[in-house]
Amino acid sequence: MSHGDYDVLVIGAGLAGLRCAALLAARGRSVAVWESGDAVGGRVRTDVVDGFRCDRGFQVLNPAYPELRRAVDVSALALQPFVPGVAIRDTDRARRWVHPLRAPRRVPGMLVRGGLGPRDVTALMHWATPALLPTKLKARRGDVAVAAALDRSGVDGLARRVVDRFLAGVVLDDRGSTSNAFTLLLARMFALGVPGLPAEGMQALPRLMAEPIADRITLNRRVDRIVRDGRGWAVSAAGDTARATQVVVATDPHTAETLTGAPAPQMKGVVTDWWAADDPIPGPALLWVDGRPTPSGPLVNTAVISEVARGYAPAGRQLVAASALIGSDGAPPSESVTRTHASEILGVAAAGWSLVTRHVVPEALPVQPPPLRVRQSVRTPDGLWLCGDHRDTASIQGALVSGRRVAQAIDRCDRRSDTAHA
Known part of the structure; x- marks a missing residue:
């Protein structure tokens, strides 16, 4: 035919x-x-289950992507932004790092209560400054794995743990083997735009x-x-x-x-669990990471998604998402393990949570090793x-x-x- x-x-x-x-x-x-x-x-893709919107895998949309603005009218997506920054579960408390360009007045408080010292700030700036020069990042010469670049810049302690675990959720790599140039291109996008979720799902x-x-x-x-x-x-x-x-x-x-x-190319996998909760979960609409020296579980991030995008959950209910990487053996961690870890990071009990759906995406992203090949x-x-x-x-x-x-x-x-x- x-x-x-x-x-x-x-x-x-x-x-x-x-x-x-x-x-x-x-x-x-x-x-x-x-x-x-x-x-x-x-x-x-987005699955709608019992009135909850659940994107397949860890997905957010950054409106700063230049090609996105060329391809669609971004305003038509009604993006619901995350609060700029990251929330951190540390050994003794929950900490919060703000986006220095979006909330400059809160930077002094972050330095006092966020667990960062002057040396940490200097090291992070040394690593991130090349993000201001994207044309040089795209040159293959001198690119190394992000772990080596962070080592070279002296990023360690809590700052290193937070950067490592935040990036693991973005590039789906917890070994630091991703191209540093590619990572800094993404960091540039985070500096220029605040990621969010379309009101109707990704x-x-x-x-x-x-x-x-x-x-x-x-x-x-x-x-x-x-x-x-x-x-x-x-x-x-x-x-x-x-x-x-x-x-x-x-x-x-x-x-x-x-x-x-x-x-x-080789592909990297992620598993994302989505839970419904009836009781309010306190805290800002931030992405959370486990900043403790020894994490209690496999999650790279978690968030109360209904605090970011209210339309992702029915009225009066909460929606929690959490993502973990799929290892080389292809086996995702169990849902009970990810649930316990998510509740510890958020600092709330998970006894009343019910699983809405689980997305296992074994081929979510291609690897992006150094040296960076943009085209x-x-x-x-x-x-x-x-x-x-x-x-x-x-x-x-x-x-x-x-x-x-x-x-x-x-x-x-x-x-x-x-x-x-x-």
């Missing part, structure tokens, strides 16, 4: 595929998008991106074969075949490897196109940029072809 011919067939309706397809459609291309799942978004982002091309997207269509067909390609999915001049593979890395042969090839040797965060940086920003890069490259390719045949 043939579905006709297209200029471009995009396989995958994640952020990269949607960005690529929308740009090409806006330029007058005949574009179709085939998505194997039952909704757009790829790894950016999946509101891909839904908004899909609106202009909704009639071009077909769900529940898993591609199993791509072969050359003259000057173009024949793409098959469960017996259906379409032909396209250009094919963009915008799937997860391992599916892309199966379809194209392009080697997939990887978006075309295979035989002429297929690739996009996704594994072709750029391991972030929403990277996924969106990769989609734009492929759209622009196809435009250039078509212009050259038109010139050659003029």
Whole structure:
């Protein structure tokens, strides 16, 4: 069965595929998008369970991402921001570090009560200052693992524990093996913007991106074969075949490897538990980390999500989320262990919490080792196109940029072809 011919067939309706397809459609291309799942978004999904909105895995949206502002009207997402800063469970008390640019008047109090001394501040500034020079960060020369960079800057004690555990939740790496340059690019985004959650959940982002091309997207269509067909390609999915001049593979890395042969990077996993609570949980709408010398459990962070985004929980109820990394053995920690750890970090009893859902995401982010490679090839040797965060940086920003890069490259390719045949 043939579905006709297209200029471009995009396989995958994640952020990269949607960005690529929308740009090409806006330029007058005949574009179709085939998505194997039952909704757009790829790894950016939100489940609604008993009135609770639960994003799959630890996900937040930073409005400072430049490509995000190019791709959508961010105001349409009604972002609910976290309080700028981080809350810390220390051995003797709960501490709070504020965002120095967002709350400068509270910095002296943070230095007094936050467990930081002048030496700590100097060391942190020495490590973070290169974030002010993003063009130099993107140069591969001199990049090292973030653990080595923190060592070199003299970041230790409570400051080191908080930075390590906060970053572990962001890049899903608790060994400090991630590129320091990439980490500082993320730190720059945290300095420029306050992360938040869309009022309707993280999946509101891909839904908004899909609106202009909704009639071009077909769900529940898993591609199993791509072969050359003259000057173009024949793409098959469960017996259906379409032909396209250009094919963009915008799937997860391992599916892309199966379809194209392009080697997939190693991936990092996360497990996120969501609990409902009836009793109010005191404290600000901050992300919490365990800053004690010996953490009592595996969590990299936890938060009372309903304090950040009220619409994530039914009226009168609370929603708590907590995330832990999946180890090399692929086994996530048990829910009872993460629940106990979350209650200790937040400083409340968890006896009345009930599990809403658990998301185990074994392939949540590609690794980003040093030296940082900001741009990887978006075309295979035989002429297929690739996009996704594994072709750029391991972030929403990277996924969106990769989609734009492929759209622009196809435009250039078509212009050259038109010139050659003029």
